[in-house]
Amino acid sequence: MKKRQRRRLLFQAFKTGGADKILSGYLVWFFVAAIPIWIWEPGIHSYVDSLWYCFASATSIGYGDFAAVTLVGRIITVLLSIYSIAVIAVFTAVITSFFLDVSRFKANDSARKFLDDLEHLPDLSKEELEELSQRVRNFQKKNK
Numbered sequence: 001m002k003k004r005q006r007r008r009l010l011f012q013a014f015k016t017g018g019a020d021k022i023l024s025g026y027l028v029w030f031f032v033a034a035i036p037i038w039i040w041e042p043g044i045h046s047y048v049d050s051l052w053y054c055f056a057s058a059t060s061i062g063y064g065d066f067a068a069v070t071l072v073g074r075i076i077t078v079l080l081s082i083y084s085i086a087v088i089a090v091f092t093a094v095i096t097s098f099f100l101d102v103s104r105f106k107a108n109d110s111a112r113k114f115l116d117d118l119e120h121l122p123d124l125s126k127e128e129l130e131e132l133s134q135r136v137r138n139f140q141k142k143n144k
Contacts, residue, residue, distance in 0.1 A: 009102065010098045014094055017094050017097065022086075023091075029083060030058065030080070031051070033076050033079070034054045035047070036073075037077075038050035040073050042069065042070075044066055052066070053068075057081055058081065060084075114135065
C-alpha cells in the first residue's frame with residue numbers, strides 16, 4: 001500500500017467517523033473556554049495565560065502555576081477536561097480503525113493476487129508455480 005493510499009484511508013477514517021467535526025468543535029471550545037477563565041479567574045491576567053491554563057487542564061498535566069478558584073472556572077475546567085478525554089478516545093478509535101483497514105486492505109490485495117495466480121495456473125512458469133507453492137506453505141505455517 002502506497003503512502004498516498006494510506007493518507008487517503010486515514011483522512012477517510014477521520015471524515016467517516018466524524019472526527020474532523022469533533023476536532024473542529026473541540027478547538028473552538030478550547031479557545032472560547034479560555035475567555036471566561038481569563039475574565040473570572042483572579043490569578044489569570046492574560047488570555048495567553050488562560051490558554052496555557054486550558055492546555056494544562058486539557059492534557060491533565062496540571063502544572064499548578066494556575067488554578068481555578070471560582071465556580072465558573074471550575075465548571076469550565078471540568079467540561080474542558082471531559083471534552084478532552086472524549087476527543088482523545090475518538091482519535092484513538094479512528095487510528096485503530098485506520099490500522100485495521102490497512103491490514104484488511106493488504107489481506108484482500110494478497111488474496112486477490114493469489115486467486116489471480118490460481119485462475120491462470122496453466123499459464124504460470126515453473127518458477128512462478130514454485131513461488132505460489134511456497135506462499136501456500138508460508139500461509140499454512142502462519143495459520144496453524
